[in-house]
Amino acid sequence: MIIKNNNTFHLMGRNVSYIMAVDECGNLLHVHYGKKLADRDYSEIRKNRSVWAAYDEDDETLEMSAQEYPSYGHLDLKAPAYSVVNGSGNSIAQLKYKGYEIRNGYAPALKGMPSLFVGDKSAVTIELTLEDKIAGIRAVLSYTVFDEYDIIARSVEIINMSDTDIEVERAYSACLDMGAGDYDLIHFSGGWAREREYFRTPVTQGTRTDISNERGGSGHVINPFIMLAARNADENEGSVYGLTLVYSGNHSSTVECDQYGSIRVMQGINPFMFGAKLKPGEGFQTPQSVLSYSDKGIGGVSRALHDVFGNNLCRSKWQHKDRPVLINNWEATYFDFTEEKLIQIAKRAKEAGIELFVLDDGWFGKRNDDFSGLGDWYENRAKLPSGISGLAKRINDIGMKFGLWIEPEMVNPDSDLYRAHPDWAISVPGRAPALSRNQLILDLSRDEVCDYIIKSICNILGSANIEYIKWDMNRPMTDMPYKGYNHKYTLGFYKIMDAITSAFPDILFEGCSGGGGRFDAGVLAYMPQIWTSDNSDAAARLKIQYSTSMGYPVSSISAHVTAVPNHQNGRVTSLKTRAETAYMGAFGYELDITQMSDADFETVKAQVARYKELRTLMRAGDFYRLQSPYETNYCGWETVSKDKSEAFVFSCRILSVANSRDRRVMLKGLDASASYIDTACGRIYGGDELMYIGLEPEYAREDFSSFSVLLKKL
């Protein structure tokens, strides 16, 4: 619901209020974001003024005011939400309120970029127009309230109202002036094979923290999701704010704490190397930033994000369907396979109950290692005598679905495509572009390049019964030819994704980028699941999956059981722990199943059957993190069905400790007055008992020992 009360705009979710007001000088000020308040006129805002700050002839200063979309250089000198070089060559600006429009049942579709849609939920949008007449700039701030989840999605369009060209140098999608308070910043940083590690640091006066990425995609290094948590907030209690950018290019989230301890948080496209020139009348659209507030701690924010991303982001038919258990040949064979070897793997996998066979890298062009072939999207008949369509048929005849790996945004210098179109790779004049994994990136800002990709990939997808695609992207972006290039590339990526996913709506698409290097809500708008990390060691995955779940739904987390010693870090963990860890997500295997012992094979069979029993619950339930691997010697989580009739609980003790007692696992989200049965041993517990006394897990006397239980309500 959105209420206008005099000069107050009040956005209400079920439990939250977001309040703005226009002051007597026409500034759009921020009043409150947090726990729900009553409908009142909040526009009487106490003015703070210091003779040491800048003020104008009306005695107006903004340095100490909370603002919705702050300008720079006139009445406020803090980092602004936007910066535009106007026709006079300066960037001084001051936006004033002009008007508003409220639209019920509406969420804006952003031109060329993914965003949340209304679907069958209730949503209402307010568009507030601000204008700077002197600079000739208009900003339309859009806020969509999804009241059921207490989610507010924000974006901005900046329009050139002058009669000269202007240049947008920065345009954040959202700004939150939170006032003074004791908050911690939570962000997710890492690298290849250790994506999205959790970091929590106090926000202190006088600091400006830049959680930004300029490596091309959203990246392994910094994820476009942050949280601000009240100092006393934890997983279950306390005020926490989440901001997630629905964007896959260079991004920035900043947290500034000024001399008064007031905190300004912003999120949007990274201003570094950004620029958009606007002719008179033209506009620049920012991506969407999704805001979530909960007084139920980090877990409250996560569950709201899981629900809104699960229901209102991805239009794939697979979003609400159970995902097939897959086997992928990458770690089984790497590039070294024959058609017959693949068939052997598929046959054995079928016996274990696995449903989808995925052929990874190496099936096209002259691709026998990572030095050649990218761009040549035709099958390698030397390796696959039956071709892709013949292989797909053979896999289907075994009784499995067939899936394929592609990396359409890339080209190897050693490829027919590059020899024919060397100018299609991103480069700057006079400089050979830098290589990474021996490959270059195609210039997706050019229509003919996008058209080639769409056509060549559609050709393959139409040529065989392909029911799953793993869309990879294996390098950072260098040699960007001009300011604003990365955004144009990102729009090209979305154009291609849109064309291909719309042309093949039945295919299940999985995102990938050297593991989880492009795990963001922009990708999730097209592909309901993403390969979370190339590191599938169970102990490493505890941390990776635990922290990834803070911002993204469990259904989007692709998780595989791989061989030991693990190919990335050499660790040995039990087959039990590897599978139980991977149950949290879209589950599969990535090992040579033909080489397994009979005993291990029987275990795999049982694991596949177990996952089939769990997968609807894991995909559609409410997720609770119970024990943090970042803070304890355990990692635990639980999924509870929305109707609380069943729950799956997982816990892993990371290192074995002699002569010690293990922590109980305190469950969450159950019906306290109901009884639940442990489906394995038949023991009956009260819901209150499970939540307030907890479960006493039995771990094996070894490192990385896991335990799981499926509980059903009686």
Ligand code: DGJ
């Ligand atoms: C990187 C991916 O993360 C891997 O799973 C695999 O598909 C390779 N690329 C193939 O080159």
